[in-house]
Amino acid sequence: MTNTPILSMPYIAPSQAQKHVTHNEALRLLDVLVQLVADSRSDTTPPPAPSEGQCFIVAPGATGDWAGQDEQIALHENGVWIFIAPQSGWIAMITDTMELAVFDGAAWGPVKANLTSDALNNLVHIGVNTSADATNKLAVSADATLLNHAGGGHQLKVNKNTPGDTASLLFQSAWTGHAEMGLSGNTDFTVKVSADGGTWFTAMETDGATGRVSFPSGGVRLMLAAPTTWYVDPGNGNDSNSGLFSGTGAFATLQRAVDEVLSIDAGGHAVTIQLADDTYNLTSPVVIDQPLVGGGEIMITGNTASPSLVALNSSAGVFDVIGAVVSLSGVELSTSAPAEVCINGAENAQITLSEIEFGTGGSAHISLQNAECEVVGDVEITGDADRHIALDHKAVFRMEGQTLSLTGAPDFPTAFIEANNGSAASFDGNSFSGTASGPRYDISVLSSVNTYGAGVSHLPGGSAGSTSDGGIYA
Missing domain, CATH: 2.160.20 (Pectate Lyase C-like)
Known part of the structure; x- marks a missing residue:
């Protein structure tokens, strides 16, 4: 065997002359592939004046010096393009989009698109731009949160264990609750309001058995x-x-x-x-x-x-x-x-x-x-x-x-x-x-x-x- 099985780096042969050439070739490959970073994976033509060491993942349909090198890692070194064939599972950081890409054996794609179905199951908690905790296992801090459809409608489900439990949406100001809607302690849909977070008034109630709407606080x-x-x-x-x-x-x-x-x-x-x-x-x-x-x-x-x-x-x-x-x-x-x-x-x-x-x-x-x-x-x-x-x-x-x-x-x-x-x-x-x-x-x-x-x-x-x-x- 003259090359390593993973990165295909050349071995120095016994009694080899000019061993530094083989050694330097291995270092060059390591320099590219360890902490792999590519400027882009969407370009089909090489830049007109590439810098020494600049690296790209060649997009499908490449032309010019990149013709025939689709999905290859293109490294500009010593004034020429050197192409390295990726192996399945390699990951690269793409700097123009600041995303991780993974090679699946045929093409590069976002890391999230190549995760298995169980990869994100049973996480302890997730915090998006904030810290989650044992109670708020999913926490999001943002100006808005979008839940979009995937080709049709979209349904948000809030499930509770028994009819006596609560499944509701609570609206707060400075962490004090002022409005709540949902199933609070029964299967009747209610809308409640509070001025201080302590005393609550039911503004509207829909009977779960009949659909009949009542307004316990009056007004309607x-x-x-x-x-x-x-x-x-x-x-x-x-x-x-x-x-x-x-x-x-x-x-x-x-x-x-x-x-x-x-x-x-x-x-x-x-x-x-x-x-x-x-x-x-x-x-x-x-x-x-x-x-x-x-x-x-x-x-x-x-x-x-x-x-x-x-x-x-x-x-x-x-x-x-x-x-x-x-x-x-x-x-x-x-x-x-x-x-x-x-x-x-x-x-x-x-x-x-x-x-x-x-x-x-x-x-x-x-x-x-x-x-x-x-x-x-x-x-x-x-x-x-x-x-x-x-x-x-x-x-x-x-x-x-x-x-x-x-x-x-x-x-x-x-x-x-x-x-x-x-x-x-x-x-x-x-x-x-x-x-x-x-x-x-x-x-x-x-x-x-x-x-x-x-x-x-x-x-x-x-x-x-x-x-x-x-x-x-x-």
């Missing part, structure tokens, strides 16, 4: 795109649910459903609260204290075939309707509080009733002040109340063509209907069954009750009743 209302029903089920529901599904997806309380409905924009669509068959034990009235945004009425529906299966029993009032438009059907209402009422309407409230059963009514089953109520379906009364209907301050009550059944002879000590201060009631074409005790009416201060000539015994009660101060019974 969900607008319905179609008629929508919310469900209430005391036995199976939970007030942390969306309420958009029956059974275990329902709310547990009626007030929670009402609050949810009042937080949205109906957009002109029907809004229904469906009550499951159950006993609803209330300790305070269900408050509906504003009109439905986007127009329309709030329809609260129980079991219209058997209203007693949806029993709303309260130790206070049952419904307090203020300025809202509400339709109530298929429920049984009762209160154990003598001074309370089953349905209270005020401030231009508009209430529609159908298939209702009234149990014990306290001060009144229905009490209206500057509000309206119309009965459009059958009604049954099974319990006593001081008054079945109490009207005040220009309240209006209408019942036409319906059936009112009285079971157990309920007692109305003040009157079946009391009307004061410019209020009005009309009863036309109704059918009454059963008996009641107490006066039929008490009408005063420019109020009127019109039975369209049915007579003083038309309404339920044990005695006629009285009028005063311009009150009229017709």
Whole structure:
């Protein structure tokens, strides 16, 4: 063997004359190939005035003195070009691009393009223009970070271990968090903000099960795109649910459903609260204290075939309707509080009733002040109340063509209907069954009750009743 197997440097032969020639040739090769540096690997023609020792990697398609030397290492020495054939795996620094190039046995290319697929796997951490650490295993300090596609789309994935963990993007200022979006402790997508990094407010939340968007901090209302029903089920529901599904997806309380409905924009669509068959034990009235945004009425529906299966029993009032438009059907209402009422309407409230059963009514089953109520379906009364209907301050009550059944002879000590201060009631074409005790009416201060000539015994009660101060019974 006359040359080394790797760099092909010549050996000095035994008894060789002029050994310095062979030795110098080996030094020349070492001078080029150790810490191999080339001025360029993109040139196809040699420079017009090369310097001594200048080195290039000849680009494909070379001409002139480099013709036929593609991918060879060209060294200018003693006024001529010397070409060295690279071997697979040799690495050179290319100074005009300041990149490393590697020879794969056929051509030179960037080092990164020739790494094996596992070469960068399982690194401890990577820091780009900064220092990474045990927590921030990938750290980048730059004016911008680009994540580009590779021929199509691009998806950035942030994965967490369990639903109770966090997968989010945190936005900071001076290392203090001020905004966060993602999955924080559950599978609902949230956007949160903070002024100090300690107290956080949820600006927007998207329910992971339904896609329903809510704005817990207010400011924006969900607008319905179609008629929508919310469900209430005391036995199976939970007030942390969306309420958009029956059974275990329902709310547990009626007030929670009402609050949810009042937080949205109906957009002109029907809004229904469906009550499951159950006993609803209330300790305070269900408050509906504003009109439905986007127009329309709030329809609260129980079991219209058997209203007693949806029993709303309260130790206070049952419904307090203020300025809202509400339709109530298929429920049984009762209160154990003598001074309370089953349905209270005020401030231009508009209430529609159908298939209702009234149990014990306290001060009144229905009490209206500057509000309206119309009965459009059958009604049954099974319990006593001081008054079945109490009207005040220009309240209006209408019942036409319906059936009112009285079971157990309920007692109305003040009157079946009391009307004061410019209020009005009309009863036309109704059918009454059963008996009641107490006066039929008490009408005063420019109020009127019109039975369209049915007579003083038309309404339920044990005695006629009285009028005063311009009150009229017709």
